Amino acid sequence: EDKVVQSPLSLVVHEGDTVTLNCSYEVTNFRSLLWYKQEKKAPTFLFMLTSSGIEKKSGRLSSILDKKELFSILNITATQTGDSAIYLCAGKVSGTYKYIFGTGTRLKVLA
Amino acid sequence: EAGVVQSPRYKIIEKKQPVAFWCNPISGHNTLYWYLQNLGQGPELLIRYENEEAVDDSQLPKDRFSAERLKGVDSTLKIQPAELGDSAVYLCASSLGQFPYEQYFGPGTRLTVT
Numbered sequence: 001e002d003k004v005v006q007s008p009l010s011l012v013v014h015e016g017d018t019v020t021l022n023c024s025y026e027v028t029n030f031r032s033l034l035w036y037k038q039e040k041k042a043p044t045f046l047f048m049l050t051s052s053g054i055e056k057k058s059g060r061l062s063s064i065l066d067k068k069e070l071f072s073i074l075n076i077t078a079t080q081t082g083d084s085a086i087y088l089c090a091g092k093v094s095g096t097y098k099y100i101f102g103t104g105t106r107l108k109v110l111a
Numbered sequence: 112e113a114g115v116v117q118s119p120r121y122k123i124i125e126k127k128q129p130v131a132f133w134c135n136p137i138s139g140h141n142t143l144y145w146y147l148q149n150l151g152q153g154p155e156l157l158i159r160y161e162n163e164e165a166v167d168d169s170q171l172p173k174d175r176f177s178a179e180r181l182k183g184v185d186s187t188l189k190i191q192p193a194e195l196g197d198s199a200v201y202l203c204a205s206s207l208g209q210f211p212y213e214q215y216f217g218p219g220t221r222l223t224v225t
Contacts, residue, residue: 006153034213034214042219043154045213045215048213097142098167099144102153103151103152104152
C-alpha cells in the first residue's frame, strides 16, 4: 500500500531557529514529491521535486529529494511567526494525477 | 487568474440530512480532485476526474457519497444521508493535465454534522 510518512508530527520553535521537516515515502511508480503549506485555509504549493540531489530554494525555504533512500526534507531557516502552519508532503504516482499525502507536520513558531 | 472556487465555505447540518458541495476549478484544468481532510490529518482522496470521467473513486463511500462533473468543468459532491463521522473539511483541487502537475486547492468546505 502506498504511504507517505512525515515527522515530526508537531514542532514548536522560536523565531530565528532553523527547522528540518522530514517526509519518507513508499509510492508505487513514484514520479515526484510535492510540499505544501497549509495555514487556516487550503494547502498552497511550495515545491515539486523530481530529481535526486537537486536542492530547490525559495527564500528561506529549501527542499531536497533522495530517491535512493525514499525521503525528502524541507528546511526553513530564520523562522518567523508567519511560518506557523501545517506542512504537507505528497508523492505523485507516475503516469497518473494521483497524489498520496502525508499527515503533515504542524509547525508553531513563537515570537 | 481566479483560483479554485468552492461553496459553501461552512455548513452545519443534522445527521441523516443531505448536503452538497460545489467546486469550480481553475479555467483550463482538466483534472479535478475531491479530498477529505480530518483534523490533524493530510488530505485523503475521495474521487479524481479527468475531464468528465471519474478515473479514481476507490476511496469514495458509494453508499452515501456521490459526485458528478457533467460538463467536465465544475463538480458537485453530495452526501446523503450525512453521519456524524462525516464532519471534516472537503477540499477541491485542480491541475493541468501536463507538467508540472501541481494541484491548486480551493479554500475547502468545513462540514459539521450534529
